[in-house]
Amino acid sequence: MNKPILLVVDDEPAIHRFLTPVLEVEGYEVVRAETGRAALDLAQSRKPDVIILDLGLPDLDGKDVIVALRQWSATPIVVLSARDREAEKILALDMGANDFVNKPFSVGELLARLRAALRQRRRIDGEGPVLRCGAYEIDLARHRVARDGEDIRLTKTEYELLAQLARHAGTVLTHRQLLSAIWGDEHAGDTQYLRVYVGQLRQKLGDTGDVRLIITEPGVGYRLSDAG
Amino acid sequence: MPDSALRLDWRRPGPVRAYVEAGFSVGAGLALALVVSRRLGLVDVSPILLLSVLVPAIRFGIWPAVFASGLAFLAYNFFFIEPLYTLAVARPRELVTLVAFLVVAVITSAVAGRSRQRAHEVVVRGLEMRQLYAFARRLSSVADRATVLATAADEASAILGRRTVFLLAEDDDLTLAAASSSATLDEAALAAARWAFACRELSGAGTATHAEASWIFAPMSAGHRRLGVIGVAAEGKGAPLDTEQVILLYSLAEHAAIAADRARLASEISVAKAAAETESVRNILLASVSHDFRTPLSSILGAASSLIDYGERLSAPQRADLLSSIHEEAEHLDGMVRNLLAITRLEAGALDLQRDWVDLADSVHRVVALARRRGASQSIRVQFAADMPLVRADASLIEQALGNVLGNSLRHAGAGAVIDLSIRREGQRALVAVTDDGPGIPADLLPRVFAKFARAKASAADGGESFGLGLAITQGIVEAHGGEVTAESPVADGHGCRITLRLPLEASHPEDSEDEQADPAGG
Missing domain, CATH: 3.30.565.10 (Histidine kinase-like ATPase, C-terminal domain)
Structure with a gap:
């Protein structure tokens, strides 16, 4: 199998300096871009498998780069953004970015997001209907959820919520994305529904320990852990 | 001044020149009367002399008119009444002529005096309007309240011809805010000022309240807000303001109040603006700090985590490069911290x-x-x-x-x-x-x-x-x-x-x- 091609878009040379060796060691072929325009050109010419995109670029707004990319490409995009800029992250995710990593970040965290993004791409191409996340087993074909082989009874909405997260296991889903997928676009702003159902779901799943199945991304959304 | 009755100004005797001219007028009338009576043989020339009385009556007011009528009567008596060239009054008819001269003189001078007064008032009003306009315009060009009041005091003093002060209400009392020249207000004056402020009416010398004070105060308010009082010196007792000057005083107070209020608003706005600017500088600083600190921190955290998690799989030169990047970025951070400290100390003046x-x-x-x-x-x-x-x-x-x-x-x-x-x-x-x-x-x-x-x-x-x-x-x-x-x-x-x-x-x-x-x- 060919090395996955990774396009890293960041205007800080210092970021490339430490990212490139590790990404190469991890088996990626790294393509560098320091501006939004260069990123768009390289995305077309090199056809990367994943794009890492810093939202603060000198020439273009990172969000515009996402919009431009999504015109013709479904390549997973992981955005780099400051921890305190939730609105920017949410906008980027709603515009089609697949995930985000807060700056400053550790390399392990970034690599986990990249793996999840790549896996999800392959999953769309047809993995089996049964997802395993640690002790949990989610059978999307038979609408069955089990923990350690024991069935867990969920309401329809609870199951929909879990299934939606499971289909994107490892990547974040914004509040808006979850709400419109399950309750419809007219409820896209009603985050209180989400909090109530996530709370119920965690209770039924017994997901209350330190290591969570459903991970809260504060101010942004939720992701299903793909550890395991 | 509200004065619809005929205005007889008994108080002013008029200048000497008025009497001289009245004499000339009667003399001219007499000469004309003599010529007419000699040439035309007219007997009764009293209308001609009466005319000579009208001229000073119209021009100079009551006393020169009375003087002229007396003179005309004497001339008439002397030159035209039998026995000629004596002042003897033979018949009561001559007395009627005298009375007629006097009545015409008084009525004419009164009517003329009133219209003259009117004309004078119009001129004065026009002058006052112009002064008030200039006053308001000068005040509008001044920005801060202290200067507004100082300018107002100087200008008002020039207009009224009296020393002028402004007292502003502060902490439940009036304090001297501006004065046209060095002014000290005694207790009586301050009491009058407080009264004017509290009761919103004229107070001080020549008024119903605190007449013993040597100042006169009028309230000063902008809209419904009482700001303070304007005060003018009553230069010597018994020289209070007449009604026109009181009206002028109120107008000046109003203009000054509006200007002072505007200046206060302007200064409040500029204080708010300065606060907003400080706030925005702080926000920019915070945004810059968070952005500019994040990049070296990202590098350090990224390089360090790479070394911890992947160090064994990296080549020796790669490891060395990551280590030196940590070192450099830490130095960057140190430089930034030093700069931030320096700017803080410079700002505080504590360098x-x-x-x-x-x-x-x-x-x-x-x-x-x-x-x-x-x-x-x-x-x-x-x-x-x-x-x-x-x-x-x-x-x-x-x-x-x-x-x-x-x-x-x-x-x-x-x-x-x-x-x-x-x-x-x-x-x-x-x-x-x-x-x-x-x-x-x-x-x-x-x-x-x-x-x-x-x-x-x-x-x-x-x-x-x-x-x-x-x-x-x-x-x-x-x-x-x-x-x-x-x-x-x-x-x-x-x-x-x-x-x-x-x-x-x-x-x-x-x-x-x-x-x-x-x-x-x-x-």
């Missing part, structure tokens, strides 16, 4: 200089060496005059100032730039110039290049050591040393930039004797 004798060439070399250690690829040339005297300065702050200037050139001049640093003497000042051959400073940025947050680009694609504070700090440090810093751009062929630091040289210099005083064991 205490640890002055010592400093060799500028040494400082420049250290700064250049640091820049090279941090990976500056540009060609940096240093030139200095051999006989350069030492300067008395804070060595570490001077290095910070120089470092910021060099860093600015390194960031903006491009990777292939040539940067010249030159040190020389210019009279009683040491001069350090940093010249690059980069694109230069945009003309619109040049005037505020030393201002905080002045940046050539919105983004910080410049190595991350920039809050747009560097040159502001340089300026602060150099000025704290009594020097100055200037920027020029372009310097040659439409490009390049030169930043020049000038530091004062002290008259006294460390001589050899000082070296001898130094502890030999310390060297």
Whole structure:
């Protein structure tokens, strides 16, 4: 199998300096871009498998780069953004970015997001209907959820919520994305529904320990852990 | 003044000239009467003499008119009444003539006096209007409240011809806010002022309340808000204001109040604006700090986590590069922290200089060496005059100032730039110039290049050591040393930039004797 091609878009040379060796060691072929325009050109010419995109670029707004990319490409995009800029992250995710990593970040965290993004791409191409996340087993074909082989009874909405997260296991889903997928676009702003159902779901799943199945991304959304 | 009745001004006897002219008028009438009676043989010439009475009655008022009528009667009696050339009054008919002359004189002078008065009032009103207009206009050109009131006091004093004061309500009492000339208000005056303020009516000399005071006060309010009082001196007892002057006083008070209120609003707005600017400076600083700190922190965290998690799988040169990037970024952070501390201390005025004798060439070399250690690829040339005297300065702050200037050139001049640093003497000042051959400073940025947050680009694609504070700090440090810093751009062929630091040289210099005083064991 060919090395996955990774396009890293960041205007800080210092970021490339430490990212490139590790990404190469991890088996990626790294393509560098320091501006939004260069990123768009390289995305077309090199056809990367994943794009890492810093939202603060000198020439273009990172969000515009996402919009431009999504015109013709479904390549997973992981955005780099400051921890305190939730609105920017949410906008980027709603515009089609697949995930985000807060700056400053550790390399392990970034690599986990990249793996999840790549896996999800392959999953769309047809993995089996049964997802395993640690002790949990989610059978999307038979609408069955089990923990350690024991069935867990969920309401329809609870199951929909879990299934939606499971289909994107490892990547974040914004509040808006979850709400419109399950309750419809007219409820896209009603985050209180989400909090109530996530709370119920965690209770039924017994997901209350330190290591969570459903991970809260504060101010942004939720992701299903793909550890395991 | 409300005065619809015939106005007889009994008080003014009129000037001597009026009586002389009245005499001439009657004389002329007499001459005409004589000519007419001789030539035409007219017997009754009293209408001609009556006319001669009308002229002074119209022109000079009551007393000259009465004088003229008496004179005319005497002339009539003397020249035309039998027995001729005597003043003997033979028949009662002559007395009727006298009475007729008098009545005509009085009525005419009264009517004329009234219309004259009217004309005079119109002129005075016009003058007052113009004065009030000029008053309001002068006040509108003044910005702060104290100046508004001072101007108002001077102007009002000129208009009223009396010393004028303004008292403003502050903390439940009136305080003297402005005076046309040095004015001290005694207790009686203050009591009158308080009354005028509390009851919103005229008070003081010549009024119903506090008449014993030597000042007259009128309330001053803007809309429904009472601001204070206007006061004018009653120059000597028994010289209070007449009704017109009172009206004028009220008008002046109103104009002054409006102007003072406007000034207060303007100053409140500017205070709010200043607060908003401080707030926005703080916000920009915070945003810059969080952005500019994040990049080196990202590098450090990223490189460190790479080494921890993947170190064994990286080659030795890769590991070394990650380690040195951690080192460099930590130095960047240190530089930023130092700059932030410096700007905070400069802002607070708390920069205490640890002055010592400093060799500028040494400082420049250290700064250049640091820049090279941090990976500056540009060609940096240093030139200095051999006989350069030492300067008395804070060595570490001077290095910070120089470092910021060099860093600015390194960031903006491009990777292939040539940067010249030159040190020389210019009279009683040491001069350090940093010249690059980069694109230069945009003309619109040049005037505020030393201002905080002045940046050539919105983004910080410049190595991350920039809050747009560097040159502001340089300026602060150099000025704290009594020097100055200037920027020029372009310097040659439409490009390049030169930043020049000038530091004062002290008259006294460390001589050899000082070296001898130094502890030999310390060297």
